[in-house]
Amino acid sequence: MTKFKIEINRTTEKKQKPQFESLEFGKNFTDHMFVMDYTAGQGWHDPRIIPYQPLTLDPAAMIFHYGQSVFEGLKAYLTNDNEVLLFRPEKNMERLNKSNSRLCIPEIDEELALHALKELIAVDREWIPNVEGTSLYIRPFVISTEPYLGVAPSKRYKFIMILSPVGAYYKEGIDPVKIAVQNEYVRAVRGGTGTAKTGGNYAASLKAQELASLTGYSQVLWLDGKENKYIEEVGSMNIFFKMNGEVVTPELNGSILEGITRSSVLELLKYWNIPFSERRISIDEIFQAHADGQLEEAFGTGTAAVISPIGEFFWDNKKIIINDGETGSLSKKIYDTLTGIQKGIKPDPFGWSVKIEDKEAAAIK
Numbered sequence: 044m045t046k047f048k049i050e051i052n053r054t055t056e057k058k059q060k061p062q063f064e065s066l067e068f069g070k071n072f073t074d075h076m077f078v079m080d081y082t083a084g085q086g087w088h089d090p091r092i093i094p095y096q097p098l099t100l101d102p103a104a105m106i107f108h109y110g111q112s113v114f115e116g117l118k119a120y121l122t123n124d125n126e127v128l129l130f131r132p133e134k135n136m137e138r139l140n141k142s143n144s145r146l147c148i149p150e151i152d153e154e155l156a157l158h159a160l161k162e163l164i165a166v167d168r169e170w171i172p173n174v175e176g177t178s179l180y181i182r183p184f185v186i187s188t189e190p191y192l193g194v195a196p197s198k199r200y201k202f203i204m205i206l207s208p209v210g211a212y213y214k215e216g217i218d219p220v221k222i223a224v225q226n227e228y229v230r231a232v233r234g235g236t237g238t239a240k241t242g243g244n245y246a247a248s249l250k251a252q253e254l255a256s257l258t259g260y261s262q263v264l265w266l267d268g269k270e271n272k273y274i275e276e277v278g279s280m281n282i283f284f285k286m287n288g289e290v291v292t293p294e295l296n297g298s299i300l301e302g303i304t305r306s307s308v309l310e311l312l313k314y315w316n317i318p319f320s321e322r323r324i325s326i327d328e329i330f331q332a333h334a335d336g337q338l339e340e341a342f343g344t345g346t347a348a349v350i351s352p353i354g355e356f357f358w359d360n361k362k363i364i365i366n367d368g369e370t371g372s373l374s375k376k377i378y379d380t381l382t383g384i385q386k387g388i389k390p391d392p393f394g395w396s397v398k399i400e401d402k403e404a405a406a407i408k
């Protein structure tokens with residue numbers, strides 16, 4: 044018996060499932076969703092699993108006007124033994140509350156959220172794709188729903204979780220990306236909302252992303268908002284470099300998002316006794332290291348791609364190619380280890396994988 048009571052209302056009309064061989068990111072959604080409401084004075088209430096459906100909101104709902112919202116992103120994986128694994132999901136719920144706190148959204152019971160997620164996945168279990176490299180992407184988010192045009196924290200919210208089967212990020216082996224360094228627009232500044240996972244950060248990033256795409260670059264590397272000099276992160280990924288045998292990544296300086304993949308990579312490096320440091324890294328230093336023949340690898344880290352090797356940087360009219368545009372051996376090793384743990388193929392000495400027990404599924408039948 045669990046201490047949480049989550050109402051379950053199953054759909055009577057199951058949707059047609061997409062072809063699991065050709066899934067696109069974020070386009071298909073499962074049969075159910077989780078919803079919980081917040082009302083000032085009452086707190087969070089009515090946690091429920093209901094058929095996936097549109098929301099009805101007042102046009103004055105605060106989310107439409109001032110963007111008070113947060114989100115998370117994680118994945119569930121089906122193992123070869125037909126078990127369902129989540130990767131460090133408690134970290135996502137913890138970060139959700141950190142983002143909530145920055146955006147003045149009331150805290151959510153992390154245990155309840157994780158429990159609700161497991162139940163939701165159990166209800167929609169048949170939507171977890173079983174094709175190599177695929178997974179079930181999970182999108183928890185909170186929106187402010189009070190109808191009010193004054194600028195203040197909302198008195199009402201909805202916490203929602205939706206699920207989306209997604210395809211393999213790499214269809215034919217890991218493919219290094221080309222990245223344009225952005226030196227006009229900035230994503231975040233210290234004291235801003237860069238450390239929170241909030242939609243506004245992404246709205247602010249679209250312009251630079253669009254410009255980069257026009258010139259054939261798939262992602263933007265952001266520099267610090269003050270001096271336009273120090274490396275922060277890439278699109279929706281944290282960034283790592285291997286220089287002269289050492290791995291470096293920008294320190295958590297108050298404007299970078301603390302990625303769970305980033306933390307996991309740091310823990311792996313420690314476990315493998317590979318020297319690393321978290322520090323300030325200027326873009327000059329990277330181009331200089333390349334000129335000196337010491338820049339061995341660069342890669343991004345994030346839930347979507349896990350590891351995304353970087354083959355090229357463009358900055359200030361200069362272009363550098365890293366490791367001949369090929370995936371480096373460390374990038375590959377980290378990728379294989381993390382995806383191996385996520386899929387339950389490799390040993391998990393850190394206890395990162397969380398299994399959704401069959402009894403969780405059974406309890407809600």
Ligand SMILES: *Cc1c(COP(=O)(O)O)cnc(C)c1O
Binds near residue numbers: 276301302
């Ligand atoms: C989500 C996100 C990341 C990656 O975080 P993970 O927990 O590793 O998925 C990195 N940067 C930004 C801006 C993000 O929103």
